[in-house]
Amino acid sequence: MRGLLKLSVRAVSCVPRRPCSGGRPPAPLGARVLTNPRDIFQHNMWDHVQWTEEETEEARQKAEQNSEEKIPVEEQSKYDREAHKYWDRFYGMHQRKFFRNRTWLFTEFPELLPPDEEQEQDLCSESGSREKQQPCGSCTLTSHMDTFPGQHAAFRILEVGCGAGNSVFPIINTIRSSKAFLYCCDFSSQAIELIQEHPDYDPAVCHAFVRDICDTTSPFPFPPESLDIILVVFVLSAIHPARRAQDVVTSLAGFLKQGGIMLFRDYGRYDLAQLRFKKGQCLSENFYTRQDGTCVYFFTKDEVHHLFSNAGLEELQNLEDRRLQVNRGKKVVMHRVWMQSKYRKPYLIPD
Template sequence: MARAQNIALADDSLSVDLMSSPEAPVQDTAACVRSLTGQELEKLKNDRNLVSEFKQAKLEKEAQKNWDLFYKRNTVNFFKDRHWTTREFEELRACKESQGQKLVLLEAGCGVGNCIFPLLEEDLDVFVYACDFSHRAVEFVKQNPLYCAERCKVFQCDLTKDELQESISAESVDVAMLIFVLSAIHPDKMPLALKNIFKVLRPGGTVLFRDYGLYDHTMLRFKPGSKLGENFYVRQDGTRSFFFSKELLADLFTGAGFLTLANEYVFRETVNKKEGLCVPRVFVQSKFRKPDR
């Protein structure tokens, strides 16, 4: 993954700002959405034209192909390893300590392993199930020298239609991670993905979530002709991104049977010192639990 200092702010393709400098400490969390400038409000107000239904159907049909092409172009060099997960989500350690046994983890939408391999390197007593929409991404995970079938099982899966129970026993997962994944799924199909994860999570198990928040800078820099629906956009490469309000996110998880433990906006800034730019980033970071029986 290219460094945050090199973000091409004029590029509408999926760029490094997906996790721009995730190693930096969180600057602020809040219950309220980010306030917009008058210029930003005007831009959103005027951006009403949606991509045609024909093109939207084509994007949905070719979603997997577009992600395979993304990984073909970028291989394993796009995203930076996410060493911050155990710092941001103490459940990764606390869950294991409380149970006194191996933690069973699912990363839904694992990409090329930028989250799971740092966890395995830390030598946590963990077994990881990892799946991704892209066949090519799954192959990159298997080719990683750290991949070990005794500690990790990776497989291709469309969370909206492929049953996770075909690869994972029902109610066997302690923690599921959804890190910048749900935003890439069509909003109409998000409930299907969450219900799929619900089935393999044990009672009392936790979902750790982080994704794009409403009015993130990347949402406001999409050019006209990129809008698919409310808070839903397409990039130049055909991949798509949704921007969540915490209220909508809570409704999605509640509708799938989860309880909300934490649900906040995370406000940060990406700084490009060379260009003299400082842009606001908004993420939603949340924790949801499957009820005990």
Template sequence: MPEDQLPQKLNDFWSEKYKRESQKSWDKFYKRNETRFFKDRHWLNREFDSYFGIPENEPRTILEVGCGVGNLVYPLLECQPNLKVYCCDFSSRAVEFVQKNENYDAEHVFPFVCDIVETPLVNFVPNASVDTVTAIFVLSAIPYERQLQAFKNISSVLKPGGHLVFRDYCEGDYAKEKFLNSKEPSMIDEHTFVRQDGTISYFFDEKRVDELASDVGLENISLERVQRSVDNRKRELSMQRVFLQGVWRKKY
């Protein structure tokens, strides 16, 4: 969209307030929705099986950043019960729900509260020990100027040859079009918007995410746009969802 057609930006005070209070907003989100909002992500193992499969006598270690209430952790363990899964979220309420899940097993699941921009992951996970890090719809919750630090933190716990598995919001997605057409002020910058509940959403493009990964020593294996048409029959609305999905390997 041409710059002169963009909606009015939030002023600096509100933009910084939403960024500063992001953790508080996500805690409120999980207090309000508990475990009801997100669906279990059974598709992840189907689409990225080779990054979670366990060779004989060689158990793999996974880290999920932005784990929410465990919608990825527990479906993954159903398919791969011998995985060692570290998982973190900067919402303490979300991590509590992971621990309260009926399938929680302290021998395989290691949840912890962590802001991956502020706190080194190596405080919780041994340095260069993880085979696969998953970042599924989480890095978009981090403001533009802090995203590189998050990628550095992720890279620090990956083994050489380990992989980052990524899916997140993308330019061209219906959700961004909805922000752009909203009458309520929500734009921090042309890629970053604030939802009504105070949480932030950044919309990536291929160049941005690949540069972030490359800057921290991650080599691109695959990167593509995933498009889905979602129909809301009640509202007679067809939504074109567009996500970025990629895999990177740690080179050293």
């Protein structure tokens, strides 16, 4: 996009760091802020970037142009009907070579860190004071399921759309000596095989399984209201907007305990990846198919809020993560836009 350097001249403000408690890191969406345009090629990424009205309009026009020519209606259904084939082929081709562990995971989502014993007691006290019937994470879970993986854990995490495990294994290695347990699922059986064959995979702390989250009628291997955290990273964007994205979020919310949190990160509207699509790759507004047949949607802040609030969750965080990505060798500057959100299941107040 033109005007990138002009954008970098503008002063940008850093999102304030959240105070740390219990040794947990803050979640500032990065703290590298460009204040002097002459420094732009000193780093690979700059955080908290503001766009001018001109740049926003130029991005809107590019997205409009690459959406003018839609894939024929008679061909569109195959991308939904055969999605598992495209994703199996994707993971079969790339294996683990395409992916890097998410080093930002615990910085941006410290909620993934299991509480220590003192924090567990505080959670029990807080839960007991707010409502008397729902146990907290370290208390006994009552369920219609007699046994299930991770039933004795005090802290349960689910990652949906776990892919080849670039979030799974940082989490496993962090929770291994704690009372936490991780569930992870993916649409692709090839992805789950990669995880289960990984040397760091440990059934004592993790249960990986194949699951199409759009099928809201199939059972999960744990009971409702049994999860403390649900991690949804670059997953909902792969679902066709007409294929019940709202139903997916609502269904997942039913597995959160009261006070449980859903953590979300995905593509934002007018991200570089959206503007690079060519004509003829658009399925519907802001929804595209890549050359390999996998699909991607680009969200706005309001769309994200509606998805989670309509599922009965309350907003803790809903941010546009706008950055400048820099290719220092080629002297190229690129706009990146991601959405990052945290939504909590409210506590029920007893009558």
